[in-house]
Amino acid sequence: MTDYLKGHPGSRILETRSHQETYELGRFMGEKAAAGQVYCLDGDLGAGKTVFAQGFAAGLGIAEPVNSPTFTIIQQYEGGRLPFYHFDVYRIGDVEEMDEVGYEDYFYGDGVCLIEWSELIREILPEEAVRVKIEKNLDKGLDYRKISIEM
């Protein structure tokens, strides 16, 4: 499955059929992640953004459990290969709340950022961010996910 991600930048579409497959995709991408990258994660509630983020953190070598930082906007993890900044901006009322958390230090720092619900703060996302979009298709089963990656 992850063979698709080797080689040149561009758009890829992958399909997963279980929680575990999405986790493994996240882990693969976390293993490859580089300092300064921002990963934007979008998809409806229950799509699998946090599952992907958990795999991604494992790929960075983070042993701590990763959950959605829904009430804090950002959760930091320092125990991995690179600092990991996990954002969930679902409950953000205004993009100015991102200034209050000092987002630029994270987006343009030496760690890796992953942002659940990034479309809600699209005006401040870096141009060169990696985009990951997760979509269900109930015609293909409850556990099916289409994952589009632009990098």
Ligand code: ADP
């Ligand atoms: P989100 O963060 O997008 O709101 P979560 O990652 O918290 O969503 O939840 C995704 C839910 O969907 C989990 O309960 C997970 O077990 C389930 N699931 C079923 N199939 C898949 C799949 N292919 N990929 C990811 N999650 C899946």
Ligand code: MG
């Ligand atoms: Mg989530």
